[in-house]
Amino acid sequence: MKKIRATVLDVANAAGVSVATVSRAFNKPEAVKEDVRNKVIEIARSLGYSPNPAAKALRLNKTNILAAVIPTLDYAIYAQMINSFQQVINDSGYTVLLLTVGFDNNNIYERVKSVVERGAEGVLIVGKIYDQKLRDFLKEKNIPVVCTYSYEEDPDFAFIGYDNYAITCNIVNYLSDLGHKRIAMVAGPSKGNDRQQARIRAYKETMESHGLADHLLIFESTGGFAVNFGAEVLHKVTSEYPETTALICNSDIFAFGVLSEAKNMGIPVPERLTVIGHDDMEIARLIQPPLTTVSMPVNEMGKQAAQSLLGALADGNPVFGLKLDSKLVVRESSGKPQ
């Protein structure tokens, strides 16, 4: 029952020209006499003609599809990044195909492959690609890839992200300078998540460099990024590691859980416990006390990632990488111990 859409032939017949001329009127207008061109375009419009994208893709071997493969949309920083990414892409006549795959990059081979098989000419990924099979696949198919959120010098893929390791070093240094000695980390699941891994590594190594390695305490969530885990950790810390004076949360979500539960338990922040988050979500500055956290330019990341992919596809420009700034935004949830 589907209404047959007008084809190039319909337009040609109605205009009394060949299909070649119709095609040219749209794709190479200067090669068609003006009055013919105008007539064709007018008739095309009146018939509601638009070129069949599948036919075009087949003929030109170009789908104009780019894929965004991300952990989830149910987390503000990814949603925001894709929001920006998508705007640039759509404005460029490309289309964004969206796929969520969770946080473990070890198991994305099939999903990314499927997205390429569905015609994606390029793909945005969050984090690093571990799987050698996937790396080989993408290189062999010559698919431009941009990895976001992390930054690495990688010969094969462009990274547009920030230095997760360095910023976490900064946090530990900041806390150490403040006088904190018992500092714990609340981490997200680190399996297949290089951002978490980098932060954990930074925590360990920087603590060590300050001679604080006798109090390495890492709580790694098993259930993703949930507020509850922050609350859980706070209970554990107060009962089992009460000497702890600072909590580095690798997500604002965890920090919100800690702060909320601290209030319930009557633990003053930052007097008794310093809390640090990560991501600088909008709400971070609105809660009480406002949250000290890490801010990174999420929208910029999305836009640059889009440009990177478009550039690679357009003039065969080598896909470029970019290290963006992240910074520790100090607010009232952090302070000197005691």
Place this chain on the structure above:
Amino acid sequence: MKKIRATVLDVANAAGVSVATVSRAFNKPEAVKEDVRNKVIEIARSLGYSPNPAAKALRLNKTNILAAVIPTLDYAIYAQMINSFQQVINDSGYTVLLLTVGFDNNNIYERVKSVVERGAEGVLIVGKIYDQKLRDFLKEKNIPVVCTYSYEEDPDFAFIGYDNYAITCNIVNYLSDLGHKRIAMVAGPSKGNDRQQARIRAYKETMESHGLADHLLIFESTGGFAVNFGAEVLHKVTSEYPETTALICNSDIFAFGVLSEAKNMGIPVPERLTVIGHDDMEIARLIQPPLTTVSMPVNEMGKQAAQSLLGALADGNPVFGLKLDSKLVVRESSGKPQ
């Protein structure tokens, strides 16, 4: 330089069969002798063959693409809904094409059209379609459409959403029962946004029904949904309409702004001012005081919307609509006046 992808002909040649047999081995396996089929599939795999989606789409007149056209991804409820939507869609062998268009549905004709012209077989939209040209276009092309977040009985398009009017009536009734008489509304931009319009209408009419129409006070944001607007409104209210005892915010975002600024200004909530939000974002229950707000099943909405579209496409089932529940979640930000 692009690696030529294996075609059905490559597989056929390598297997010593015809392309028809290769195609059948995948699409109608029972019609191919087992050993032949196995050989073909094995060879296809070794060549990394996957069918060209453009060729398939052209031949079958079926793109397997569905579009999500939403205001923005930079707002949790939309991002979450699309997260769920996308999961169901992708699991069904379809692909999600994403496009953001802002909050004003008066101007989405071109964007939705473009998405259909890019091959979308069905489309998810947020809210109601005003534009008659767009309605005609979608009907004429016979494109299944599901409108979300709102609920209406519409002969042309399925709605999977909730009753924005009714829930706002509930809020006003709740406040009136508590003894509030001076109630104001903080609204998002209502132009082209039927959810806001419904809530504003509900506010006006219910206030009237309680004989409170002498204090109709609506603050409509011009700049989208920003925390700042909540703070601004609070200033205006305290200076110009200090008799106000309750603020109905049509977004948690506004409510967060109000709550945060109330704290700064030393205005006790709910003793001096009751604050109500909308959307029940995760953070709503974590702030102080926890926010009374409207909760709706966002993920369910996304899933059902996906099912609706898939159903319409699969067996030509009429697209179904669904009125989902929303409810007022009462927390400590609301109470009796004074």
Place this chain on the structure above:
DNA sequence: CTGAAAGCGCTTACAG
């Protein structure tokens, strides 16, 4: 059970 051939809707050398 298998293959030869047509055709989906486009674009683009090629010829005029």
Place this chain on the structure above:
DNA sequence: CTGAAAGCGCTTACAG
């Protein structure tokens, strides 16, 4: 400046 024709990679009646 324009048209006839080939061909992109598939699937599917049709014939055997």
